[in-house]
Amino acid sequence: MSQPGSNQPSTSTTWTNIRAMLRALMDLLLDFSFKRFVTPHLIRLLYALSLGAALLAALTWMFSGGGDQGWLYGMFKFITGPLAFLLYMISARVIMEVVLAIIEIAEKVRKM
Structure with missing residues (x-):
């Protein structure tokens, strides 16, 4: 409690x-x-799932073997992984907020 x-x-x-x-x-x-509308109730879950998938993709990208490309390619992957995750996190949040804004507009128009 x-x-x-x-x-x-x-x-x-x-x-x-x-x-x-x-x-x-x-x-x-x-x-x-x-x-x-179901989306306002599910949006947090969808956002969490998308961030989890993005985190998994970024970690896979960062720590997958570079093979014979050398250490410079490995450093490139290690630096770009978190940057890609950050960009995805921002874009996912913006998309979710746009969806919620559209739903709020639809609800207000329905009341008119």
Whole structure:
């Protein structure tokens, strides 16, 4: 249970969010009406998965063998791996925010 001064959400809030996400998924799977958007609930998970995949790709790139290319190629790979990860992290965040902005616009237009 969370303390009154802590920043962690309470268990009931977490379960409420999970139930809302499952209700939205069931709406999507059973009704095909798209009354609720699922993406705002799933965006954190998608972002975490994409960062995990990018981290794995960057580490694979950095530590894969250079073969006969020499130490200079190995240093190039070791330096460009974190740079590529940083660029991917920034672009993934921007894309996720654009998706959320489009969904918010759609929700506000629907209310009009």
